[in-house]
Amino acid sequence: MPMHIGEKEFTNRVDKGLGDDFMRGAVRSAQGRLQSNRAGAAEELGDWDQWRDLGQEIRSHTMENLDFYLQQLSEKVAERGGHVYFAETADDANQYVSEVIAKKNAKKIAKSKSMVTEEIALNDILEENGCEVVETDLGEYILQIDDNDPPSHIVAPALHKNKEQIRDVFKEKLGYTNTEKPEELTLFAREQLRKEFLSADVGITGCNFAVAESGSFALVTNEGNARMVSTLPKTQITVMGMERIVPTWEELDVLVSLLTRAAVGQKLTSYVTALTGPKDEDEVDGPEEFHLVIVDNGRSKMLGSEFQEALHCIRCAACINVCPVYRHVGGHAYGSIYPGPIGAVITPLLGGYDDYKELPYASSLCGACTEVCPVKIPLHEQLITHRRNIVEEEKKSGLAERLVMQGFSRVTRSSKLFNVATKMAPFLVTPFVEDGSIVKGPGPIKPWTNIRDLPVPQKERFRDWFKTREKGGTGHGQG
Amino acid sequence: MKVSLFITCLGDVFYVNAGKATVELLERFGCEVDFPETQTCCGQPAYNSGYRENTKAAAKNMITSFAHSEYVVSPSGSCAYMFHEYESMFEDDPVWQEKAIKLKEKTYELTQFLTEVLKIEDTGSEFHAKATYHTSCHMTRLLGVKEAPFKLLSHVKGLEMVDLPNRHDCCGFGGTFSIKMPAISEQMVDEKVEHIEETEAEILIGADGGCLMNIEGRIKRNNKPVKVMHIAEILNSRGEV
Numbered sequence A: 001m002p003m004h005i006g007e008k009e010f011t012n013r014v015d016k017g018l019g020d021d022f023m024r025g026a027v028r029s030a031q032g033r034l035q036s037n038r039a040g041a042a043e044e045l046g047d048w049d050q051w052r053d054l055g056q057e058i059r060s061h062t063m064e065n066l067d068f069y070l071q072q073l074s075e076k077v078a079e080r081g082g083h084v085y086f087a088e089t090a091d092d093a094n095q096y097v098s099e100v101i102a103k104k105n106a107k108k109i110a111k112s113k114s115m116v117t118e119e120i121a122l123n124d125i126l127e128e129n130g131c132e133v134v135e136t137d138l139g140e141y142i143l144q145i146d147d148n149d150p151p152s153h154i155v156a157p158a159l160h161k162n163k164e165q166i167r168d169v170f171k172e173k174l175g176y177t178n179t180e181k182p183e184e185l186t187l188f189a190r191e192q193l194r195k196e197f198l199s200a201d202v203g204i205t206g207c208n209f210a211v212a213e214s215g216s217f218a219l220v221t222n223e224g225n226a227r228m229v230s231t232l233p234k235t236q237i238t239v240m241g242m243e244r245i246v247p248t249w250e251e252l253d254v255l256v257s258l259l260t261r262a263a264v265g266q267k268l269t270s271y272v273t274a275l276t277g278p279k280d281e282d283e284v285d286g287p288e289e290f291h292l293v294i295v296d297n298g299r300s301k302m303l304g305s306e307f308q309e310a311l312h313c314i315r316c317a318a319c320i321n322v323c324p325v326y327r328h329v330g331g332h333a334y335g336s337i338y339p340g341p342i343g344a345v346i347t348p349l350l351g352g353y354d355d356y357k358e359l360p361y362a363s364s365l366c367g368a369c370t371e372v373c374p375v376k377i378p379l380h381e382q383l384i385t386h387r388r389n390i391v392e393e394e395k396k397s398g399l400a401e402r403l404v405m406q407g408f409s410r411v412t413r414s415s416k417l418f419n420v421a422t423k424m425a426p427f428l429v430t431p432f433v434e435d436g437s438i439v440k441g442p443g444p445i446k447p448w449t450n451i452r453d454l455p456v457p458q459k460e461r462f463r464d465w466f467k468t469r470e471k472g473g474t475g476h477g478q479g
Numbered sequence B: 001m002k003v004s005l006f007i008t009c010l011g012d013v014f015y016v017n018a019g020k021a022t023v024e025l026l027e028r029f030g031c032e033v034d035f036p037e038t039q040t041c042c043g044q045p046a047y048n049s050g051y052r053e054n055t056k057a058a059a060k061n062m063i064t065s066f067a068h069s070e071y072v073v074s075p076s077g078s079c080a081y082m083f084h085e086y087e088s089m090f091e092d093d094p095v096w097q098e099k100a101i102k103l104k105e106k107t108y109e110l111t112q113f114l115t116e117v118l119k120i121e122d123t124g125s126e127f128h129a130k131a132t133y134h135t136s137c138h139m140t141r142l143l144g145v146k147e148a149p150f151k152l153l154s155h156v157k158g159l160e161m162v163d164l165p166n167r168h169d170c171c172g173f174g175g176t177f178s179i180k181m182p183a184i185s186e187q188m189v190d191e192k193v194e195h196i197e198e199t200e201a202e203i204l205i206g207a208d209g210g211c212l213m214n215i216e217g218r219i220k221r222n223n224k225p226v227k228v229m230h231i232a233e234i235l236n237s238r239g240e241v
Helices: A010-018 A021-044 A048-064 A066-079 A090-103 A115-119 A122-128 A138-145 A163-174 A182-199 A225-231 A249-264 A308-312 A318-322 A324-329 A340-351 A368-372 A379-393 A399-413 A415-428 A443-449 A462-471 B009-013 B016-028 B044-048 B052-065 B077-089 B094-106 B110-117 B137-142 B148-154 B182-198 B209-221 B231-235
Strands: A083-087 A108-111 A132-135 A202-205 A209-211 A216-221 A235-241 A271-276 A289-295 B002-005 B032-034 B071-074 B107-109 B126-133 B157-162 B203-206 B227-230
Touching: A010 A021, A010 A324, A010 B182, A021 A249, A021 A318, A021 A324, A048 A066, A048 A249, A048 A308, A066 A083, A066 A289, A083 A090, A090 A122, A090 A202, A090 A235, A090 A289, A108 A182, A108 A225, A115 A122, A115 A235, A122 A132, A132 A138, A138 A163, A138 A182, A163 A182, A182 A225, A202 A225, A209 A249, A216 A225, A216 A249, A225 A235, A225 A271, A308 A340, A318 A340, A318 A368, A324 B182, A340 A368, A340 A379, A368 A379, A368 B137, A379 B044, A379 B052, A399 A415, A399 B044, A399 B052, A415 B009, A462 B009, A462 B016, B002 B016, B009 B016, B009 B209, B016 B032, B016 B110, B016 B227, B016 B231, B044 B052, B044 B077, B052 B077, B052 B094, B071 B077, B071 B094, B071 B110, B077 B094, B077 B107, B077 B137, B094 B107, B107 B110, B110 B148, B110 B231, B126 B148, B126 B231, B148 B157, B148 B231, B182 B209, B203 B209, B203 B231, B209 B227, B227 B231
Parallel strands: A083 A289, A108 A132, A108 A202, A202 A235, A235 A289, B002 B032, B002 B071, B071 B107, B126 B157, B126 B203, B203 B227
Antiparallel strands: A209 A216, A216 A271
């Protein structure tokens, strides 16, 4: 369960999140900022919905022809002198990377941000092998310094920390003496990281998009750290999820534009780095050796399934930034390095229902996620599909719930039963009524009335009123 | 114009006044309103909880109940949208799927029906209060009814409308979500109530029984001085207190 984070029990994780006022304050303010930036950047493009259609079309076409594009990509990488490895599992990927590093006798590894390496827990393996691994994305660096605090967001991994907390981490772990001003914190981190870039033996990067037609891969950053990681060390390993691919540079253009706008509300990030294989003889920069590790780790099971659209995700986190559930519980509550709506969709697919069956229910199905997704993944519908699988295929829903739902089915299919049930309801709830509301409900109503009043069912239902009215001749209905 | 009222289970049992107002409002604009008595619940609580098979019987009952209707109008956006889900529910059953599509095509949420079919924006209503409006998620995002309530409310004489901050955030109802994830739901509804209080409105108006039940339930529990009303009640008002 490498992508798992935090306590095992979902409810404990949620309680912890809800009780963490610092985290909730940090998340609320970040969400507000990211939401308005995204809306501004989308509006600026003019026809955002058409862009989303195009994004959806590109992702859909690419997934339909994924085998072809992966083949083309690996041929092109090999033509340029790179090595390609298809890893079926997390273990396969970790083992391959470990072998490359062992062959180079490398000790220090510099990494740029990569969610897939979090997913396979590559750092743990490399550290077990005696390597020093340095995360160079500022957010990841902060978390690593803070005793490997797990990421809580897929674009801004340290979103759950405010600047004062970051100052304290630097102070405690690295002897930082300045203030919590972001400029001062960043400058300090840059100074630390510069040494690491220069002394790293191997650079490991993630991959925003690989370009099949040329065997290139593109990295989107605001810090330039990916450029350092991919040019300074002599050996470079790029790890990508098997779906992170576009056919040509033309599609790359569209998807990068969607990504940066949806993720952080920028027209373009400060750096969009594209690299193709190891350096040529006449080139000054770049690695001497290049390895591309393409990770499946459960993704191919999603191909051809009702969840194929989840593979369209370009990891912008727009869905996370608008999610009200995420705002209150924070990323760690999801128990996965993939939080929020997209996390609730893909985590059970990658990690199984046994460990993650609560996640699809951690949504009010408000649809804010679906509305902002730049490639139009029907996220809230996929959550319902998960629920259906859990109930109907896996039979993992609780007995009490199943009984209630069976009763619901019987009552709603028959107007006679429905009529009797709604007629009886006001009398059945009488013992629980106080001041015209139900305040301490029994059984399944209890979680509701623990925090809210429930109205009392009316003795004269709407249908009774309508019928009386018709009889009285004042209505026009046919009954 | 003949209109069949899809009252919704919450409307039938809890929000009878909203239902009455809906009938009177539609009649005022020349509609002949009937109430097919075999209607029950749209099945949304079961469907959204993953019990698709258990929902099919309810769906068939509703499809049959409204089979002969010219228009179906509901004072709830999310329940009206539930009729849109029936099409995919019967993806393996072309006979019922066709019937489901017919139902979907003639179903409207109340404010949507008033503005799109009856082409009315000014209902000639009068209601003296300072109010704010809660945009329900399914009605705006799934059914796509975004402007209709605001257009209608803007013409109500005496009504001062105040923008609700973060109005697009869910109120935390989410059907069975409010029961299954009560701790999270509580935080969401509290945030909603805080924003409502910021507006200093006397009335919170909404167009969906589920959201109103949730918000009103929390407001009452915490003794907040805000009254919750369905939009049909406002639009049916002629200035009486």
